[in-house]
Amino acid sequence: xxxxxxxxxxxxxxxxxxxxxxxxxxxxxxxxxxxxxxxxxxxxxxxxxxxxxxxxxxxxxxxxxxxxxxxxxxxxxxxxxxxxxxxxxxxxxxxxxxxxxxxxxxxxxxxxxxxxxxxxxxxxxxxxxxxxxxxxxxxxxxxxxxxxxxxxxxxxxxxxxxxxxxxxxxxxxxxxxxxxxxxxxxxxxxxxxxxxxxxxxxxxxxxxxxxxxxxxxxxxxxx
Amino acid sequence: xxxxxxxxxxxxxxxxxxxxxxxxxxxxxxxxxxxxxxxxxxxxxxxxxxxxxxxxxxxxxxxxxxxxxxxxxxxxxxxxxxxxxxxxxxxxxxxxxxxxxxxxxxxxxxxxxxxxxxxxxxxxxxxxxxxxxxxxxxxxxxxxxxxxxxxxxxxxxxxxxxxxxxxxxxxxxxxxxxxxxxxxxxxxxxxxxxxxxxxxxxxxxxxxxxxxxxxxxxxxxxxxxxxxxxxxxxxxxxxxxxxxxxxxxxxxxxxxxxxxxxxxxxxxxxxxxxxxxxxxxxxxxxxxxxxxxxxxxxxxxxxxxxxxxxxxxx
Ligand SMILES: Nc1ncnc2c1ncn2[C@@H]1O[C@H](COP(=O)(O)OP(=O)(O)OP(=O)(O)O)[C@@H](O)[C@H]1O
Ligand SMILES: [Mg+2]
Numbered sequence: 001x002x003x004x005x006x007x008x009x010x011x012x013x014x015x016x017x018x019x020x021x022x023x024x025x026x027x028x029x030x031x032x033x034x035x036x037x038x039x040x041x042x043x044x045x046x047x048x049x050x051x052x053x054x055x056x057x058x059x060x061x062x063x064x065x066x067x068x069x070x071x072x073x074x075x076x077x078x079x080x081x082x083x084x085x086x087x088x089x090x091x092x093x094x095x096x097x098x099x100x101x102x103x104x105x106x107x108x109x110x111x112x113x114x115x116x117x118x119x120x121x122x123x124x125x126x127x128x129x130x131x132x133x134x135x136x137x138x139x140x141x142x143x144x145x146x147x148x149x150x151x152x153x154x155x156x157x158x159x160x161x162x163x164x165x166x167x168x169x170x171x172x173x174x175x176x177x178x179x180x181x182x183x184x185x186x187x188x189x190x191x192x193x194x195x196x197x198x199x200x201x202x203x204x205x206x207x208x209x210x211x212x213x214x215x216x217x218x219x220x221x222x223x
Numbered sequence: 224x225x226x227x228x229x230x231x232x233x234x235x236x237x238x239x240x241x242x243x244x245x246x247x248x249x250x251x252x253x254x255x256x257x258x259x260x261x262x263x264x265x266x267x268x269x270x271x272x273x274x275x276x277x278x279x280x281x282x283x284x285x286x287x288x289x290x291x292x293x294x295x296x297x298x299x300x301x302x303x304x305x306x307x308x309x310x311x312x313x314x315x316x317x318x319x320x321x322x323x324x325x326x327x328x329x330x331x332x333x334x335x336x337x338x339x340x341x342x343x344x345x346x347x348x349x350x351x352x353x354x355x356x357x358x359x360x361x362x363x364x365x366x367x368x369x370x371x372x373x374x375x376x377x378x379x380x381x382x383x384x385x386x387x388x389x390x391x392x393x394x395x396x397x398x399x400x401x402x403x404x405x406x407x408x409x410x411x412x413x414x415x416x417x418x419x420x421x422x423x424x425x426x427x428x429x430x431x432x433x434x435x436x437x438x439x440x441x442x443x444x445x446x447x448x449x450x451x452x453x454x455x456x457x458x459x460x461x462x463x464x465x466x467x468x469x470x471x472x473x474x475x476x477x478x479x480x481x482x483x484x485x486x487x488x489x490x491x492x493x494x495x496x497x498x499x500x501x502x503x504x505x506x507x508x509x510x511x512x513x514x515x516x517x518x519x520x521x522x523x524x525x526x527x528x529x530x531x532x533x534x535x536x537x
Contacts, residue, residue: 053434074438078439079436084436094427109436
């Protein structure tokens, strides 16, 4: 769950920079699923970056999983990041590391046992249908395959908050459907999920409360 | 493709290659070892000069067998001047050793002049060598008492030379200290530059594992451990390479630093004990300490560099 109060964000500093978000306030409870909609450049990726602690809001109050972000120490933020999963618009895979190692990365940073890591990676990669590409490097995969690797890495440690930036744009309809069912299952288990998308068809097919941004302003919450 | 057992994406073997840094740190350690050796050598030479041979005082007693001037207090047969002088010197605190040069020693010493005058029966003064504990001006206090017993007694102390040599040794030590300081500063800069280059090559991976929740101390610890081990290895190489050089130097310096019991030739190559006995223990300790000092310096420098760099990430 997370809360934003009067949050603004500008790339390159609040005075001279490009305003990406203006005075956004939001309150999303644990286990909720939300669509995040808006035209290109509306600020969707920027909002998700704030939620995944990749950037700090220029102003306003951000509270994630009960932790007020501005007051937290660096080590506290690192701990918090380990409870957040993020699927990036550009996938964010390391090109010189195998698919297995990319997906295993969050578990290795938690110092899990290698046997357990191997088990978990095989299970999740089987679910996304890439269990026979574990030794490939990301650039050797298609766009849709890379996206599935990114999704696998984001959910492998069952995050308490999951933010996904256009996670279905490279997937076919069947895979997108499977992904949506997995998201709803995770939400039932208590994960708070925000999914940014341009895909009106999938929003119509899986209706859920919606956040909409236009030019960095919040124009719709819930409805 | 074989999977590495532990892989966190930092790929430090690529970011911090295993040859460049040890080579540079090794060269620094080698230079530091030589500079430290110079400092230690200067120290032991100055010890020798100010406490040993350099601190000899000579006393000349003319007419040594003439009777000493008797004082009223002395109710005994007037002794010879030389006996009286020796007795006073023996009873003076601060004088550690007296040695009266034998006639043969004296004639050997004066041979050039005696031959010139051509008179072997020329009356010679007695000459006594004194060793004094350092820092005490014994001559000033004892000379009037000697002159009271044996008029014409002369005392010569080469303190001008030993003082100058001591000053020279002190400045050599300061130079050595300065050299070590400069070498360490350069080493720290080299480690910082190598670390920064490593951070740049793995910028993307660092950003990613930071986003996945790796702490600053985890990332800086991984870099610092790698650099610390490379620097330790470099320091060991530097120390080992400096060893033969130092052995050769101390072989040369042995007659000046040792008390005359140094072997004139190098020990057998396989006689490790003899070789190590050749080096002052301070030097041996220094060679042992240089590698861990290099490792620790590399570790700490990297910790600070990486932590400062990570501050740019939220
Ligand atoms: N790194 C950046 N530096 C400067 N400005 C940026 C940067 N990233 C985004 N912006 C600007 O911030 C605004 C919001 O961008 P953002 O990426 O959040 O939009 P978006 O809603 O995700 O768009 P899209 O649907 O195309 O992904 C845009 O005007 C964009 O030009
Ligand atoms: Mg975007």
